[in-house]
Amino acid sequence: MDLAQPVGELKGIGPKTTEILKKYGIRTVRDFFYNLPRDYENFSAPISIADMRPGKVVIRGKIDRISTRRAKRRNLSITEGVICDGTGSVKVVWFNQSYRAKQFDPAREYYFMGSFELKNGRYSLISPSAALVSDIDPSVGLNPIYVAHGALKSNDFKRLINNSRDRFAQIPDLLPTVEPGKRKDALFNVHFPSSIESVQKSREYLAYEELFELILAAKLNRQENEKLKALPLKFKLDSIQDFLKVLPFALTGAQKRAAWDIFQDLEKDTPMNRLLQGDVGSGKTMVAALSAYQAIIDGAQVALLAPTAILATQHYEGLHKLLTQFGIKVILLTGATKHKVELKKDIADGRINFVIGTHALLTDDTEFKNLGLVIIDEQHRFGVEQRQKLALKSPRGLAPHLLAMTATPIPRSLQLTIFGDLDVSILNELPKGRRPITTHILQGIEVKSRLYPQIQETIKNGQQVYWVCKAIDDDARSETTSVKSRAAKLKTLFPKMNIEFLHGRMKPGEKDEIMARFSRGEIQILVSTTVIEVGVDVPNATLMIIENAESYGLAQLHQLRGRVGRGNKASACYLLTSDDMQPSRRLRELEKSTDGFHLAEVDLKLRGPGEIYGALQHGALDLRIATLSDTKLIHRAQNDVSNFLQAPENMLKYKELMQGITKYQQITTLN
Ligand code: ADP
Numbered sequence: 001m002d003l004a005q006p007v008g009e010l011k012g013i014g015p016k017t018t019e020i021l022k023k024y025g026i027r028t029v030r031d032f033f034y035n036l037p038r039d040y041e042n043f044s045a046p047i048s049i050a051d052m053r054p055g056k057v058v059i060r061g062k063i064d065r066i067s068t069r070r071a072k073r074r075n076l077s078i079t080e081g082v083i084c085d086g087t088g089s090v091k092v093v094w095f096n097q098s099y100r101a102k103q104f105d106p107a108r109e110y111y112f113m114g115s116f117e118l119k120n121g122r123y124s125l126i127s128p129s130a131a132l133v134s135d136i137d138p139s140v141g142l143n144p145i146y147v148a149h150g151a152l153k154s155n156d157f158k159r160l161i162n163n164s165r166d167r168f169a170q171i172p173d174l175l176p177t178v179e180p181g182k183r184k185d186a187l188f189n190v191h192f193p194s195s196i197e198s199v200q201k202s203r204e205y206l207a208y209e210e211l212f213e214l215i216l217a218a219k220l221n222r223q224e225n226e227k228l229k230a231l232p233l234k235f236k237l238d239s240i241q242d243f244l245k246v247l248p249f250a251l252t253g254a255q256k257r258a259a260w261d262i263f264q265d266l267e268k269d270t271p272m273n274r275l276l277q278g279d280v281g282s283g284k285t286m287v288a289a290l291s292a293y294q295a296i297i298d299g300a301q302v303a304l305l306a307p308t309a310i311l312a313t314q315h316y317e318g319l320h321k322l323l324t325q326f327g328i329k330v331i332l333l334t335g336a337t338k339h340k341v342e343l344k345k346d347i348a349d350g351r352i353n354f355v356i357g358t359h360a361l362l363t364d365d366t367e368f369k370n371l372g373l374v375i376i377d378e379q380h381r382f383g384v385e386q387r388q389k390l391a392l393k394s395p396r397g398l399a400p401h402l403l404a405m406t407a408t409p410i411p412r413s414l415q416l417t418i419f420g421d422l423d424v425s426i427l428n429e430l431p432k433g434r435r436p437i438t439t440h441i442l443q444g445i446e447v448k449s450r451l452y453p454q455i456q457e458t459i460k461n462g463q464q465v466y467w468v469c470k471a472i473d474d475d476a477r478s479e480t481t482s483v484k485s486r487a488a489k490l491k492t493l494f495p496k497m498n499i500e501f502l503h504g505r506m507k508p509g510e511k512d513e514i515m516a517r518f519s520r521g522e523i524q525i526l527v528s529t530t531v532i533e534v535g536v537d538v539p540n541a542t543l544m545i546i547e548n549a550e551s552y553g554l555a556q557l558h559q560l561r562g563r564v565g566r567g568n569k570a571s572a573c574y575l576l577t578s579d580d581m582q583p584s585r586r587l588r589e590l591e592k593s594t595d596g597f598h599l600a601e602v603d604l605k606l607r608g609p610g611e612i613y614g615a616l617q618h619g620a621l622d623l624r625i626a627t628l629s630d631t632k633l634i635h636r637a638q639n640d641v642s643n644f645l646q647a648p649e650n651m652l653k654y655k656e657l658m659q660g661i662t663k664y665q666q667i668t669t670l671n
């Protein structure tokens with residue numbers, strides 16, 4: 001069977017269903033079979049109603065007297081009924097699931113799984129899931145649950161998959177490295193489970209398959225890159241020494257090592273493809289400056305791209321001052337730049353050595369005369385295709401060297417797989433004199449008693465404060481305080497202070513203006529959404545307050561915290577959370593540690609890679625199953641991929657595999 005054929009070829013999938021599936025990225029038979037259950041309900045051991053105790057229960061019975069009514073509170077519907085099983089009866093309640101009223105046939109038996117609890121003075125079964133007894137293999141009792149896609153609910157997926165049950169036997173093998181038939185058995189078993197253990201085994205195979213594809217894609221990317229030609233850029237010791245002399249500080253050991261890696265890469269005639277990883281404040285910009293300097297004195301142009309105009313501006317302000325001393329022409333090119341046409345002409349003619357801008361610079365019409373090095377801040381990866389395009393633009397067909405920088409620590413297991421095509425340098429050492437940031441979780445009354453005095457103290461000392469909120473505007477349905485109302489509240493609390501707010505929906509010019517004023521110390525408290533997240537450098541800011549801290553990921557909290565502690569003054573970070581919640585493990589870890597790499601590993605364990613790299617899941621790289629903390633499986637896949645590549649004919653032979661990985665090869669942006 002050809003898995004690449006359209007999903008509409010399957011029994012029972014007509015044009016309407018095809019349309020919906022397409023919206024959710026399910027186009028081919030392969031996509032459909034790989035749309036795996038998110039979970040399984042275990043109905044294998046129902047108890048009788050007479051034996052129910054409060055808590056989670058599974059029962060089996062018929063349902064009767066079911067009806068829906070509207071609650072007084074708007075937008076709430078309540079569906080109620082009675083379940084009987086011969087030993088007794090129990091009231092059942094669903095909220096906002098009015099379709100339940102029509103779901104059941106009073107003559108048939110269903111399983112119900114839900115919470116048996118006291119509600120309005122009476123024990124009821126609350127919002128149980130339900131399945132027809134006759135639909136579930138009694139010897140197994142497992143009910144696969146699929147993620148709903150629009151009008152297609154879990155049960156619809158079950159029905160559709162069931163229609164194709166006999167097609168699974170025809171699924172061809174994908175990989176040469178496992179026993180024949182393993183793939184079809186694994187896919188069958190996750191959709192039609194025979195036991196929890198067998199589901200786990202099957203998922204492990206599918207995870208292996210996925211890792212194999214990821215690693216293969218990364219290795220092929222590396223090979224493609226190595227085929228490109230680049231302009232070698234010479235290392236000149238004297239010039240570098242002159243440069244180091246003007247710096248107000250000595251480089252850290254880690255900065256020297258990273259710079260040395262880069263100098264050597266730049267001298268080669270294949271393009272550098274290096275990721276510079278360093279925690280916030282570790283001094284990545286200086287390493288970038290050194291790299292740019294080497295490229296420019298050897299006659300190349302350099303582009304530095306940041307994710308936002310604010311960050312581009314900051315880079316410009318720091319680097320412009322430093323580099324003009326050496327006669328280097330640096331410009332800033334963002335949406336707000338005036339005289340763009342003239343500047344672009346100067347870039348094309350090679351009169352400008354160093355262009356700093358946003359990522360858009362590479363996709364717009366900017367032409368370079370001799371682009372030798374591209375530095376990308378906070379974007380992990382740069383697709384081969386993009387690079388090839390740049391090479392085509394360049395008069396001699398040369399591809400630029402690439403240095404990507406990130407403050408998001410990438411656990412080693414991720415490095416081996418997703419980032420396998422990059423060389424990595426790590427800045428694991430903070431510049432001397434940095435004082436660690438102290439972190440505290442605050443709840444309830446402590447906000448007034450501890451935080452407000454701390455704000456006053458900070459400002460009295462001439463230092464500045466960030467206050468991060470989740471939302472831009474107020475929303476009646478949620479209890480989170482918005483940027484706007486937080487700023488207003490703080491103004492009444494601290495009438496003498498300069499308080500401003502910043503968020504992503506403001507015009508670029510306005511944002512830059514606010515950031516510039518904050519940098520100059522004219523604003524004391526900056527209330528902001530996470531737009532200040534990456535890279536902003538105001539060493540005089542020493543207090544970071546994060547409201548609704550529980551709603552952010554660990555990596556993001558760590559990034560936000562890194563906005564303070566950038567000078568030689570003591571800094572603090574306060575995590576505010578809802579009063580009625582135990583602080584989560586994530587927040588407690590953050591309180592204990594300021595080591596980004598440690599926190600990344602913890603996060604990987606707590607939440608899985610898809611969550612850390614939130615964008616990955618929504619983007620092209622959707623890890624279905626593989627847990628990247630499974631190093632054993634990763635190593636096995638790595639070995640097997642290496643062997644696979646030893647035999648070049650494999651690439652022709654395993655067509656489906658090779659087609660499948662093109663999506664991984666095209667990824668250009670990971671955040
Ligand atoms: P990040 O890695 O977060 O991008 P930056 O490059 O913005 O860090 O550096 C943070 C601050 O540390 C900047 O103000 C920079 O000038 C300063 N800095 C960089 N390297 C050193 C060093 N070796 N010694 C002291 N300060 C340094």
Ligand code: MG
Nearest residue numbers: 284285377535
């Ligand atoms: Mg930075």
